[in-house]
Amino acid sequence: MKEQVYQWITRRAPAARDRYEALRRRGMSRRQALPVLVGGVASHLLRGSPVPDLGSGKQLPSGGSESAQNRGESPQALVRRLEAYGVISFDVFDTLLLRRVDRPETVFALVGAKLGYPDFARLRGEAEQAARRKKRQETGTAEVTLGEIWNQVSRRCALDPDRGMALELETERALCQGNPYFLPVVEQLRAQGKELVLLSDMYLPGAFLQQLLEEQGFGRFSRCWVSGEAGVSKGEGGxxxxxxxAYPHKSWIHVGDNPQADGAGPGKQGGTAFLYPNVHTQGEAFRAEDMSCLVGSVYRGLVNGKLHNGSAVYSPLYEYGFVYGGLFALGYCRFLREQAQAQRADRLLFLSRDGAVLLRLYRRLYPEDARPVYAYWSRLAAAKVCAGLFPADYFRRFLLHKADGSRSLKQILRPMELERFLPGLCKALDAGPETPLTHKNAPLVEQYLQGVWDQVLKAYEGQRLAAGRYYRQLLQGCARALAVDIGWAGSGPVSLELAVQTLWRLPCQVRGVVAGTNSLHSPERDGSEPLLLTGQLQSYLFSQAHNRDLWKFHNPRQGHNLFWELLLGAREGSLRGFYPQGEGFRLEFLPNPHGEAVEEIHRGVLEFAEEWLETERRLGLTLPISGRDAYAPLLEALARQNGPCRRSWEGYLDAPDLG
Incomplete structure (x- = not known):
């Protein structure tokens, strides 16, 4: 209970906690150090948190999957409702067709990108309003066609209207996808011989809308009325x-997403309305908005369209991968490709376990690239193999980070594989095997092991030999390798580099790429900066000099590292170590109770990536994903108000000290 209270208080004042724990490590008693902790917490609460609130401030769902929130009736139930009518009319956009963006203005921005014309989205919007004003003055209606809009565009931009209209239609076609909720509805109603028609408040030609729907599998509708061509709208009842x-003797019902145009209008003309929940209205409450305009719009469009169309409910784990991991994994893989090309790497080492899904996605993106391989390496295995190279890190990882009184001396020595030293240690400390490791006795344990350091290193001799055999095979013929990891200190790539050069003397230079570095809240916050300076390490999401707001926000003390690692992971457990086997080696792994959960998360990650790639293919454009944009979705989940949401994932997190 005391530990829980301590964790609850110090999570709110990490700087005070760091000062308190530093004093305890130096040997100060709890009674002496406690006033420092209390004073620091009080000061923090009085002045407020220095860490800025980032993101969009969204309150994420805490009870199950997002796709189950506010879900309406099934497609089969809707068919039963609609089949009672002789004529069924459908709205087009945001009903039968979903755009792969969350706002129509993004269409104009992408047209501007293809035209190479700055600020085109704003000019296109102004031209449409001018065309509507002109039409109302001349005819009394504000309903316009695409041609009338582009006449106004050409006056403002000196662009060829024919080319511009063709590009806009091309972009609309690229961004439209059939709504999977309505595909079986339309198919079953058509099989019953129902009269199916289209009503759309839209400037695009009716023939073009018919063509889009046919391309997306809906077939041809009996009629298509659009406001721009008819001169009247749904909103005004025309x-x-x-x-x-057209159907004076038949009952009719209209299906659409707009509460005013689609919901209120039919009843005034003797019809019935069925209001379909707009996917973006449903998803807006949960979506990240602190993103660049184009990447953010496509991201939100894909996620909202997937989770809120009503055709399926997905598992929370699948959604975790799809919503929070797909954009990051895709952006990171492209960053890795850039680094591999720039550094002329002969081999890309996707380090276990965080490299598993990244390797799958990288091979999907670049099937012609023969350089990537999966490389087994872990913090636990590396600490033992490289104990002689990084003794301070060895003791920090195995002793200081675990000196909280929750583990006995016997339990501490087990992952170190030094159980043979337990009798001597207990005798030296005048303690029993079940004595807890604390900040007070941890330095004494370290002092004892340093006294028998040659024997400790000899205990790991076989592991060094086996690891060398493994990497000698993996790096054969390579002069330059790039080691890929999630982060955060860069110890994975750095320890591997030194082992390759010093322990095994292989003729290969190893450089590292990490998703993110240590942050402001890390005890070793400056540790990786010299490596970034020399180029030995590259970071995608953030560092002290790059996306500094994220560097200040990201807090391993609040589990941020673990939530990122949950997105990657692997089905197998963490690597326990390398061991000799004849003239070769064998690998041993810790158990992983969440292997199936990892696969479900990866399914979401990879399916999001496929939808993004399909969008780019259709557009003929590549949408660069910056590290800042890649972090933005999870930024919402890591916000303070979303603790209840995170609790649904916490059961799948690795232990903070897992290798």
């Missing part, structure tokens, strides 16, 4: 009047 006049 399109519904045309429908009523």
């Amino acid at each position: 399109l519904f009047a045309l429908l009523r006049e």
Whole structure:
């Protein structure tokens, strides 16, 4: 209970906790150090947190998957509702068709990108408003066609309207996808011989809308009324009047997403309305907005369209990968490719376990690249293999980071594989095997092991030999290798580099790439900066000099590292170590109770990446994913108010000290 209270208090004042724990490590008693902790916490609470709140401030769902929130009736139930009517009319955009972006203005921005014209989205919007004003003055209606809009665009931009209209139609086609909720609905109603028509408040040509729907598998509709061509709209009731006049003796119902145009209008013309929940209205409450405009719009469009169309409910683990991991994994893989090309790497070592899904995605992106391989390496295995190279890190990882009284001396020596030293240690400390490791006796344990250091290193001799055999095979014929890891100190790539050069003397230079570095809240916050300076390490998401707001926000003390690592992981457990076997080696792993959960997360990651790649293919454009954009989705989940949401994932997190 005391430990829980301590953790609860110090999570809110990490700087005070760091000062307190530093004093305890130096041997100060709890009674002496406690006033420093209390004073630091009080000061923190009075002045407020120095860490800025980033993100969009969204309150994420805490009870199950997002796709289950506010879910309406099934497609089968909707068919039963609609089949009672003789004529069924459908809205087009945000109903039968979903754009791969969350706002129409993004279409104009992408047209501007293809035209190479600055600020085109704003100019296109102004031109549409001018065309509507002109039309209302001349005819009394504000309903316009695409041609009338582009006449106004050409006056503002001196662009060829024919080319511009062709590009806009091309971009709309690229971004449209059939709504999977309505595909079986339309198919079953058509099989029953129902009259199916389209009503759309839209400037695009009706023939073009029919063509889009046919391309997306909906077939051809009996009629298509669009406001720009008809001169009347759903919002003002004119399109519904045309429908009523065309089918005077049939009952009809209209399906659409707009509460005013689609929901209120039909009843005034003798029809019935079925209001379909707009996917972006449903998803807006949960989506990250602190992103660049184009990447953010495509990201939100894909996620909202997937989770809120109503056709399926996904598992929370799948959604964790799809919503928070896919954009990051795709952006990181492209960053890795850039680094591999720039550094002329002969081999890409995707370090276990965080490299597993990244390797799968990288090979999907670059199937012609023969350089990537999966490389077994872990903090636990590296600490033992490289104990003679990094003794301070060895003791910090195995002793100081675990000196909280929750583990006995016997339990501490087990992962170190030094159980043979337990009798001598107990005798030297005048303690029993079950004595807890604390900040007070941890230095004494370290002092004892340093006294028998040659024997400790000899205990790891076989592991050094076996690891050398493994990497000699993996790096054969390579002069330059790039080691890929999630982060955070860069110890994985750095320890591997020194082992390759010093222990095994292989003729290969190893450089590292990490997703993120140590942050402001890390005890060793400056540790990786010299490596970034010399280029031995590269970081994608953040560092002290790059996306500094994220560097200040990211807090391993609050589990941020673990939530990122949960997105990657692997089905197998963490590598326990390398061991000799004849003239070769064998690998031993710790158990992983969450292997199936990892696979479900990876499924979400990879399916998001596929949808993003399909969007780029259709657009003929590559959308660069910056590290800042890649972090943004998880930024929402890591915000203080979303602790209840995170609790649904906490059961799948690795232990903080797992190798």
